[in-house]
Amino acid sequence: MKVAIIGGGLGGLSAAVTLAKHGADVRLFEKNDHFGGKMMSVDEGDFHFDFGPNTITMPEVFQDVIRQGGLDPREELPFAKIVTHTRNEFHDGTTFDFSTDQGYMKQQLGQVDPKGHVMYEDFLIEIERLYNLSRKHFLHRTFNGWTDYLSPTLAKSMTKVRPLESMDHFFRRYFSNPKVIQALNRYSTYIGSNPYQAPATFSMIAHLEWNDGVYFVRGGNTRIADRFVKAAENVGVRLYSGTKVTRILHENERVTGVETGDGERFEADHVILNGDLLHAVPELVDPEARRSMSDRKLKGYDPSISAFVIMAGLDTKLSRLKHHHLFFSSDYKKEFRVLKNGYYADDPTIYICTSSKSDYSVSTQGDNCFILVNAPALNQKGGYDKHAYKNHIYDRLEDAGVPVKSHLQVEKVWDPADIQNHFGAYRGSLYGPSSNRRSQAFMRPFNKSQDLDGLWFCGGSTHPGGGSPMVVLSGQNVANEILGKIVQVE
Template sequence: MSESIVVVGGGLGGLAAAIRLAGKGYQVRLLEKNERVGGKLNIHQAAGYTWDTGPSLFTMPWVVRDLFQSVGRDADAVLNIVPVDPVCRYRWPDGTLFDHRASLADLIAEITKLDPRDAGGLFRFLAWAERIYTATAGPFLLAPFEGLRDFITPRFIRDAPALDPLHTLDQAVRRFFRSPYLRQVFDRYATYNGSSPYRTPATFAIIPYIEFAQGGWYLRGGMYSLARALEQLAHELGVIIERNSEVTQVCITDGAATGVQLADGRLVTADRVVINADALHALRHLIVPEHRHRFTDRRIDRYEPSCSGFVLLLGIDRDYPQLAHHNIFFSADYPAEFRAIFDLQVPAPEPTIYVATTARSDPEHAPTGHLNLFVLINAPATSVRFDWQREAQGYRDLIVRKLTHLGLQDLEQHIRYEHRITPADFADRYRGWRGALYGPSSNGKFSAFLRPPLRSPDVRRLYFVGGAAHPGGGIPLVLLGGRAVATMIERDTALA
C-alpha cells in the first residue's frame, strides 16, 4: 500500500509537491486554510474589475512545463503563456523613461539612449551573471538542497570566485553600468526576494540574468490561471483538496510527524507531512518547542524578515495611455528607501511605486475604457514601529498624491473601486511571518544557504516547501522547491 501524505497549505509549492507525489502513487490530501488555493498568488474581483493580487510577472516558464510533463501532461494545453513587451516601463522623477524591451535590438536601443557605453556593459553583465547561474543552478535550484555541504564540491571550489558573495548587488552592478538610471533598474531585482541591493550579495545577479536572458511572460486570463490549472491537475491525479481547513498543530510521535490537528478539532493522520505554510510561522506555531531543538523561538527571532508590501487595488474609470502592463515609478533616493524599510522599519516617505494593469493584456479585466491598477510599494515587515491600522489611510493618500504628481492626472477623482492590503493583512491571511512576502531576507552574505531547510532537522518525516524555505520565493523557485521535496520523499520512502 502506498504511503499517505498530508500537505499543509495550497500555495504553489504545496500544489507542486502534491502533484508530483500523486503522480508517483502516493495518497495525498491537501489542507488549505483559505477559501481558495494559490497562496499569495491570488485574485480579487469586484465592480467589474479583476486583479491578480500576488506575483504579476511569469519567468522561467520551463519550470511549469517540467511540472506538467512529470505527470504526462502538457502545460501549454491549459495555459496561454505570452511574452510581455515592454517587460517593464521605468520612469524617474526627472522625466527619464526606459523600456525594458523584449527584443535584444530594441533593448540595446533603449540602453543607448541612457548611456551608449552601457550597451557593452549589458553583455558583460550577462556573461558574468551567467557564470553565477551555471555554478548555482544545479546544486542550489535543481536538486534537493540540504545545506552548505551539498555545495562544497570540486566544481563549487572551482566556480566559487564567480559567485561574488563578498560584494553587494549594487557594488557589482556599478562595475558594469555607468548610467545611474540603469544601476537603479538592476538594483531593483533585489526586491524580487524582498531584500536590499545595498546588502544582498552579488550572487543574486542571477535574478536579472534570468529575466533578461529568458524573458518576461504573462498568463493570458490572469496569473491566477496557474493556480486554477494546478488545482485541476491535482484533482485529476487523485489529490484530495480541502479548503477552509486550518491546521493548528503537527502531530509528532516518537520524533516523527504522524499527522496534523485542525482548528475544527479533526485529526488527519499521515505517514509524512509537508508544510507549505510560511516555514518560520509554522516552526513557531505548528510545532511545539520540545520538538524543534534547532529552531528555537530565539533562533527564529534572529532571522531578519524580507520586506512586505502595501497594496492598493484601484478600479479607474479612465485610461492612462502612458501606462504599460508593468510600470515602475522610481524614487530619487533609492538608498533612503531601503534604510527606511530595513533599518528604521518604517515605510519609505518617498517610495518607489510599482503599477501593473493587466487590462493591457486582458481587456476583460476592466470595463471598457477603464483600468485595473495593482499598486505595490515595498514596505517593512510588521513591527511595533508602525501601526498599519492607524496609518494605512495616510500612506495610501501619499501614494495617490505621488502617482498624480508623476503623471496620473486627477487619479483620486477617477477611482471607482478601491481595496487595500497591508503587511498586517499578509500576516493574517497567509500566516506570513511578520507579514514578510518572502520569508527571511537575503541581506546577509550567506543568507541564501541559511533558510529553513526542505527537510526538518528535528522531526522525521516532516518537510517544508514555499517562499520562506529553500530555495526562496517567486513562482519558479517555489515550484522547484516542490520538485525537490517530492524527490526527497521518494528517496526517504525507499530507505524506510
C-alpha cells in the same frame, strides 16, 4: 506512502502533484478558501486583479507541473511574452525600458549610458552564467543539513556566483548611469531584500528578464494556481480548503500525522509544511520537538520586506501606463535605509501592474491598476496611518501625471497586517527571511527537519528561495527527495 501537505500554495501543490503522480496517497490542507497562496485572484466589480505574482518568468517551471498532472500545458496555461516589458520612469520624468529586444536595449544605452552600451553583451553573458551555475547546483536540489554544504563541487560553485559582492556593486561593473543602476537594483525586491546588501548571485534575476523574457497568462496569472489544482485533482490528490491544520503529530522523534481545527486526525508517513516557517513552525510543532528551530533562533532571522498594495479599478484607460510601470524615488539608498529602520518611505518607489494593457479580458471598461510600494515588515515603530499613506501614494502619482484617484471606480487596500493575517506571513513579510545577510541568502532553513523524521519544508522560506518559480521548484525538490529520485540538470 501517505503524505500530508500543510498549505496549498504553489510549493504545496507542486509537491502534491509530483508525489501523487508516483503513487503516493496525498492529502493537502489549506486554511483559506482558495488555493495558490499569494497567487490569489481579487475580483471587484468588473475588475480582475492578480494579488501576485504580476511578473512571470520561467514559464517552463509551471508547465512542468501541469505536464506531471497529465494535462497539456499549452492548452491549460497559454503564456504570452511581453518583449518590451517594463517602463522605468524616474523622478525627472525620463524613462528607460527593459526589453528582450537587444537592438532596442543597445539603442537606449547608447543614448544614456556609454559604458553600458559597450558592456551590454558582456553583461548578458555574465548574468546567464550566474543563472546556469545556480540552476545546475542550487535550484533543483534540497538542502537537508550542514553536510550538504560540504560538497567540494558545491563549494567550488559557490565561489563562482559572486557571493561576497552586492548586487549594486555588480551592476556598477557594467553600467554607469545612476538611473539604469537604480532600475536594475530593484531586482533585489523580487526576493524581499536590499540591493546594497543582497549578494550579486541574485543578479541572475536580470537574466530571466533581459535574456529569457517576462510573460503573463491570458485570463490572469492566477490561472496558474487554478490549473495546479486541476493537475492535482487529476492525479488523485485529496484537497481540503477552509481546513486549518493546528498541530503536527509526532512520536519518538518521527511525524505520525496532522490534526485539524475540528480535532480530526490524519495519519501520514511524511508531512510537508508549505508556508512561512517563521510563523508556522512555532504554531504547529511543540517546542521540545523543534530544538533546532527554537523561538530564539527563528526570531534571529531578518524578515524580508513587505508591501503596501492598492488595487484600483478605473473608469478610464490611462494611455501613458504600460503593463509594468515603475515610478522611482529620487533617492533609492535613502528609501532602503528608511525601510531597514522599520519606517515607511515618504518618497517611495511605486510599481503599477496594469495587466489589461496586454489582456483586455481582465478589465474591459477601464484600467485594473495593481499598485505596490515596498513596506517594512511589521514592527513596533508606529506612526503609520493606512488611509493617509494610501492618499500619499495617490498624490505622488498625481504629481507624476497619473490621476488614479480622480478615476477610481473600485478600490481595495492591503498592508503588511493584512498580508500577515491572510497568508500567515511572519510580520507580513513577502518572502520569509530576507537575503540581505549572506548566511540567510545561501543557508536558508533546511528543507528537512533536524528534529523530526518525516517532516519537510518547502516554500519561499526555505531553499531555493522566494519568487513563484523558486517556490514551485522547492515543492518538487522535496517531493523528489521523498521519492528518492535524483534529478539530473544539464
